[in-house]
Structures are given as C-alpha cells and as structure tokens.
Amino acid sequence: MWSRRTSRIAGAVTVLATACLTLTAPGPSLAAAPAAAALNNGVAYAINDNGVITGYRNDSSGRSGAARWQADGTVTMLTAPAGSMQTGGLDINSAGVVVGYSDTSDWTRTAVRWNANGSMTLLRPLPGVSSMEVDAINDNNVAVGVTLGGTWHAVKWAANGAPSTLFGVPGEQASRAWDINNAGVAAGYAVTSDNATHAVKWSASGTVSRLPEAGKPYSQAYGINNNGVIVGAVYGPGPDYITTAARWNANNTLTLLSTPAGFVHAEAQAINATGTIVGSATTSSGTSHAVRWNPNGSVVDLGMLPGDTNSGGSDVNAAGVVVGDSYVSFSPEHPVRWSSGGAISPLP
Numbered sequence: 192m193w194s195r196r197t198s199r200i201a202g203a204v205t206v207l208a209t210a211c212l213t214l215t216a217p218g219p220s221l222a223a224a225p226a227a228a229a230l231n232n233g234v235a236y237a238i239n240d241n242g243v244i245t246g247y248r249n250d251s252s253g254r255s256g257a258a259r260w261q262a263d264g265t266v267t268m269l270t271a272p273a274g275s276m277q278t279g280g281l282d283i284n285s286a287g288v289v290v291g292y293s294d295t296s297d298w299t300r301t302a303v304r305w306n307a308n309g310s311m312t313l314l315r316p317l318p319g320v321s322s323m324e325v326d327a328i329n330d331n332n333v334a335v336g337v338t339l340g341g342t343w344h345a346v347k348w349a350a351n352g353a354p355s356t357l358f359g360v361p362g363e364q365a366s367r368a369w370d371i372n373n374a375g376v377a378a379g380y381a382v383t384s385d386n387a388t389h390a391v392k393w394s395a396s397g398t399v400s401r402l403p404e405a406g407k408p409y410s411q412a413y414g415i416n417n418n419g420v421i422v423g424a425v426y427g428p429g430p431d432y433i434t435t436a437a438r439w440n441a442n443n444t445l446t447l448l449s450t451p452a453g454f455v456h457a458e459a460q461a462i463n464a465t466g467t468i469v470g471s472a473t474t475s476s477g478t479s480h481a482v483r484w485n486p487n488g489s490v491v492d493l494g495m496l497p498g499d500t501n502s503g504g505s506d507v508n509a510a511g512v513v514v515g516d517s518y519v520s521f522s523p524e525h526p527v528r529w530s531s532g533g534a535i536s537p538l539p
Contacts, residue, residue, distance in 0.1 A: 230496070230525040230537050231248055231249070231525065231526065231537070231538070231539060232248070232249040232253075232523035232524065232525060233246055233247050233248035233249055233255065233258065233516075233524065233525070233526040233538075234246045234247060234279075234505070234515070234516040234524050234526055235260070235505065235506075235514035235515060235516065235526040235527060235528060235538055236279075236280065236281050236282065236505045236506065236514070237280070237281065237282045237283045237505065237506045237514065238283070238506050238507070238508045238512060238513075238514045238528075239283050239284060239285050239287065239508060240285055240508045240509040240510070241262060241285065241287070242261075242262030242508065242510070242512060243259060243260065243261055243262060243283060243287055244259070244260040244283070244514050244526075244528065244538065245257070245258065245259050245260075245280030245281070245282065245283040245289045245291070246258055246260075246279065246280055246281075246505075246514070246526050246538075247277075247278070247279035247280065247291075248266065248268065248526065249523065254276070254277055255277045255278065255279055256268050256269070256271060256277065256278050256279075257269040257271070257278040257279050257280040257289065257291050257303075257305065258280060258526075259280065259283070259287070259289055259305075260526075260538050260539075264538065264539055265539075266538070266539050267309070269289065269291075269305045269309065269311070270305070270309060270311050271293060272293045272301065272303065272311065272313060274295055274296075275293040275294065275295065276294050276295055276296050277293075277294050278291060278292065278293045278294070278303065279291045279292055280305070281324075281325070281326050281327070282325075282326065282327040282328050282334075282370075283328075284328050284329060284330050284332070285330045286307055286330065287306075287307035288304060288305065288306055288307055288328060288332060289304070289305040289328075290302070290303065290304050290305075290314075290325040290326070290327070290328045290334050290336075291303055291305075291325070292324050292325070293313075298322075299321055299322045300322045300323065300324050300339055301313055301314075301316075301322075301323070302314035302316070302323045302324055302325035302334075302336060302348070303325070304325070304328070304332075304334070304352075312352060314334070314348050314352050314354065315348075315352050315353065315354055316338075316354065317338060317346065317354050317355075317356065320338045320340075321340065322338070322339040322340045323336060323337065323338050323339060323346060323354075324336045324337050324339060325346075325348065326367075326368065326369055326370070327368070327369065327370040327371050327377075328371070329371050329372060329373045329375070330373050331350060331373060331375070332350040333347065333348065333349060333350055333371060333375060334347070334348040334371070335347050335348070335357070335368035335369075335370070335371045335377045335379070336348075336367075336368065337366075337367040337368065342364065342365055343365040343366065343367055344356055344357070344359070344365065344366050344367075345357035345359065345366040345367050345368040345377070345379055345381075345393070346368070347368065347371075347377065347393075347397075355397075357377065357393050357397055357399070358397065358399065359381040359391065359399055360381045360383060360389070360391065360399055360401060362383050362384035363381045363382065363383060363384075364382045364383065364384060364386070365381070365382040366379060366380065366381040366382065366391070367379045367380055368393065369412065369413045369414070370412075370413065370414045370415045370461075371415070372415045372416060372417045372419065373417050374395060374417065374419070375394075375395030376392060376393065376394060376395060376415060376419055377392065377393040377415070378390070378391070378392050378393075378412040378413070378414065378415040378421045378423070379391060379392075379393075379412055380410075380411050380412060381399070381401070387408055387409055388409050388410065388411060389401050389402070389404070389409070389410055390402040390404070390410035390411055390412035390421070390423050390425075390437075390439070391412065392412065392415070392421060392439075400443075402421065402439050402443055402445070403439070403443060403444075403445045404425050404445070405425055405437075405445055405447060407425040407426060407427055407428075407435075408427045408428055409425065409426050409427045409432075410423060410424065410425040410426070410437065411423045411424050411426075411458070412439070413458070413459065413460050413461070413470075414459070414460055414461040414462050414506075415462070416462045416463060416464055416466075417464055418441060418464065419440075419441030420438060420439065420440055420441060420462055420466065421438070421439040421462075422436070422437065422438050422439075422459035422460070422461065422462045422468050422470070423436075423437050423439075423458065423459060424436055424437050424457070424458035424459065425437050425445075425447070426456075431455065431475075433455060433456060434456040434457065434458050434473075435447050435448070435450060435456075435457060435458075436448035436450070436457040436458050436459040436468070436470055436472075436484070437459065438459065438462070438468065448468065448484050448488070448490070449484070449488060449489075449490050450472060450490075451472050451480075451482055451490050451492055453474065454472035454473060454474055454480070455473060455474060455475045456472065456473040457470065457471070457472040457473070457482065457490075458470050458471060459484065460503075460504060460505055460506070461504075461505065461506045461507055462507070463507045463508060463509050463511070464509050465486055465509065465511075466486035467483065467484070467485060467486060467507055467511055468483070468484040468507070469481065469482070469483050469484075469493075469504035469505070469506065469507045469513050469515070470482060470484075470503075470504055471502075471503040471504060472490075472492070477520070478500060478501055478520070479501045479502065479503055480492050480493065480494065480495065480501070480502055481493040481494070481495070481502040481503050481504035481513065481515050481517075481529070482504065483504065483507070483513060483529075483533075491533060493513065493529050493533055493535065494533075494535060495517040495518075495527075495535065496517040496525060496527060496535060496537060498519070499517045499518055499519055499525070500518075500519050500520055501517070501518050501519065501520055502515060502516060502517040502518070502527070502535075503515045503516050504529075510531055511531030512528060512529065512530060512531055513528070513529040514526070514527070514528050514529075514538075515527060515529075517535065517537075525537055525538075526538040
C-alpha cells in the first residue's frame with residue numbers, strides 16, 4: 192500500500208527519478224509492550240487534538256482496513272466500500288472525520304471520507320480520472336490529495352465533495368498536496384520540467400508559490416499547521432542526497448532543523464500549533480527512528496517498541512502526543528503512540 196508520507200527519506204529521492212512518488216506502501220498509557228510477534232500490524236497516520244487516531248490495521252489474512260482508535264485505545268474498523276480489497280485512513284480532523292483510500296483488485300484507488308458516525312462518502316474524481324487519493328482534511332471538511340496514474344496532480348475537494356485541480360508552477364510535470372490547514376492553505380510539492388521536486392504551498396484561492404531551499408536543489412513539504420508554518424525536508428546534492436528536516440514560517444523564512452547525532456538524514460512530517468515537529472531520522476545503514484523537534488529546536492529520539500529496530504513519527508497533536516509506526520526492517524509495521532513524555536505504547 193502507499194504510506195501517507197511515502198517511504199520517508201528514500202521516497203524523496205525516488206520522486207526525483209520518477210517525477211512522482213513511488214507506490215509502497217500525554218495519551219492514556221497502555222499495557223507494557225508484548226513481544227513484537229504478538230502485536231497488531233498496521234500504521235497510525237494521524238491524531239487529532241482529542242486524541243483520536245486513524246490509520247490502517249491488518250486482519251488475520253493480512254488485508255488492511257481503515258481504523259479509528261479512540262483516546263482510550265478502543266479501535267473501530269471503518270466500513271469498506273463494496274468491492275474494496277483494502278482501505279486505510281490517512282488523516283482526521285477535530286470532529287473525527289477521517290479521509291483515506293479504498294483500493295480494488297486492479298489497484299484503482301478511490302478517495303473516501305468517513306464521518307464521525309461511521310457513515311462513508313466516496314469523494315468524486317476529476318473528469319477523466321479513475322484513481323485518486325485524499326491525504327488530508329481540515330476542520331472545514333476541505334480536503335486535498337492527488338490524482339493517480341499517468342501524471343499526478345494536486346487536487347482539492349470542497350466540503351461538498353466537489354473536486355478541483357490545484358495548478359502548479361510553470362513547467363510542472365507533477366504535483367501533490369500533502370496537507371491543508373483551517374485557513375485553506377495547502378502544502379506539498381511540484382516536479383518541474385527538469386525532474387526536480389520542489390516544496391510548494393497553495394493559498395486558499397489556489398495561488399501556488401515555491402518555498403526556499405537554502406541552496407539545495409530539491410525539497411518536499413509534508414505538513415502545515417494553523418499558523419501557516421510548514422515542515423518537510425530539503426535534500427541533495429551529492430551521492431547520498433543528504434536529507435535535512437526543514438521548517439518554513441508563514442512568511443516563507445526557512446530554518447533547517449538539527450539532525451540527531453548518529454544519523455545522516457532527517458525529515459519532518461507534521462507540526463502542531465505550538466511548534467512541536469515530528470518525523471524521522473535515518474542512519475547511513477538505513478535504520479530509521481521516530482524523532483521529535485521541540486519548539487526550542489532540540490531534537491529527541493523517540494525510539495521504538497521492544498524487539499523492533501525501526502520507527503517513524505507521522506503526526507503530533509496539540510498535547511504533544513505522537514503517532515506512527517514501529518517495525519523490524521522488511522517486516523510488517525505496528526501502529527504506535529508516544530505520550531507527550533515520550534513513552535511508547537502499541538495500539539490494539
């Protein structure tokens with residue numbers, strides 16, 4: 192399946208080569224983590240300020256289904272459309288509305304919205320487009336995502352479900368909107384005619400602008416908060432395309448975030464209202480750890496579940512609770528939550 196922030200560090204480099212992203216696929220404390228083999232497989236992608244989480248969770252056959260976890264850890268599997276092979280939740284707003292995807296057996300992807308009561312709406316595709324993904328939703332029920340298949344282009348859905356194209360920079364070959372705030376400002380990327388990927392933002396009216404890159408040739412924007420602060424990464428040049436986590440203030444001023452000691456790459460995935468940022472850092476051997484950047488710029492390695500070797504942070508809420516995944520390389524991920532104090536617990 193596709194992750195919300197595709198393949199983290201490695202995905203940013205892959206975008207450059209393909210002109211699109213590659214297909215891959217304090218909260219209440221839970222009991223001490225059991226052995227990794229007993230854990231549920233899945234990923235927690237997003238958490239709202241009420242502590243409600245969404246992502247996906249695998250059933251006994253290995254098929255993934257969209258899930259919503261309450262703050263107390265209670266999990267509900269969300270209804271799948273008829274003919275669906277797998278589903279996943281990718282974002283959740285303050286009212287508990289989830290957006291995500293449904294895949295059929297021929298890998299056609301449909302954008303789906305689940306209301307807080309569990310009712311489901313299939314979001315309309317653009318004319319002539321059969322496969323689309325919705326990646327984020329704000330508190331006004333305005334959502335953003337991407338068309339899939341052929342050339343990828345950023346899309347916005349109005350609260351009534353009507354889609355429209357978010358037009359990119361001159362010479363654009365592809366684009367994607369990863370996140371949107373309550374003011375309707377979206378953040379994502381555009382691939383230009385030279386196959387270079389650049390972080391961009393779209394105003395509420397759809398005007399696009401490139402973000403500064405501190406002399407680096409490539410960048411990605413993944414998350415935006417309601418203050419208009421954007422996070423992501425800049426990367427390259429060099430044989431390893433060193434990736435550095437980045438923060439752009441609302442006036443587009445760029446700050447490069449510290450990479451933790453012992454790691455080579457880092458990228459930021461999400462930022463909350465107070466400026467706490469989460470993401471991941473990767474060693475030269477490819478091991479990834481979830482990390483948190485505090486508002487003062489200090490960085491904390493959040494670690495992983497006992498028995499696992501990798502982790503990633505996907506989202507953070509106003510209380511500083513982080514969600515993401517923990518896993519052994521080349522093995523299924525486990526959905527997890529870190530308290531504001533950094534304690535990790537598995538999600539059921």
